[in-house]
Amino acid sequence: MSHMIEINAEYWLVHTLWPIARAAAGLPDDAPIDEAPPAPEQNDGSADLARQYAIDLPLLGAVMLACELARTPAAATLGRHIRALIWRDAFALASARDLxxxxxxxxxxWDEMTDRHIAAIEVWERWTATNDAVEAERDRFLADCADYAFEDGAFSPEAP
Incomplete structure (x- = not known):
């Protein structure tokens, strides 16, 4: 069962979560999955607000779950990439808002800062627009995992 869940988790990450993240980040369909953008410092003054934006995003939790279950270097690399994209845009919004x-x-x-804030809000709205799709995909993924457990007899009286 666990091997099937690992395979399914990596597939979910690459073929479902990555396209959602890529679209939210405004990246082209052929964007490489192994080149993470540089992420802003996590200890800057706006980091607490950026962290709150990021953790409120279901996509972040889904990516972390997929990476934890997949347990492959490729999944870890892609997970870091997606987290860096989320952090980049959460931090841009938080720092623009703080200014x-x-x-x-x-x-x-300062019109330039106001425009920067509005642009950051628009970018972040692309991320939050993924919430319903990510939650639906997460539910489907978890149902698939439960199905693997039933197929493997995990719920029989003899199961550990």
């Missing part, structure tokens, strides 16, 4: 709020608290406005 606009700080300027507003000082009674200042």
């Amino acid at each position: 606009v709020v700080s300027l507003g608290m000082a009674g200042e406005t």
Whole structure:
């Protein structure tokens, strides 16, 4: 059973979650899966807000689950890539928001920063637009895993 789940998890990551992430990140269909973008520093002042944006995204949890279950170097590489894309855009939104709020608290406005914030919101909305699809795909994946367990007799009285 566990071997089938590992295979299914890697397939789910590569053929379902990666296309969803790639589209949300605005990457072309032929984007390489082994070239992660540089990720912003996770200890910057906007990191806490960026972390909150990222963890609220079902795609992040789904990717982490798939990588944990697949247990292959290729899955780990792709998982890092997707997490870097999510972090890049979550951090861009958080830092743009923090700048606009700080300027507003000082009674200042700066059109360039406001435009940057609006652009970051639009990018992040592509990520949040994936929520329903990711949740549906996650449910299908978990149902497949349960099916493997039944096929393998995991629920018989003799199962460990």
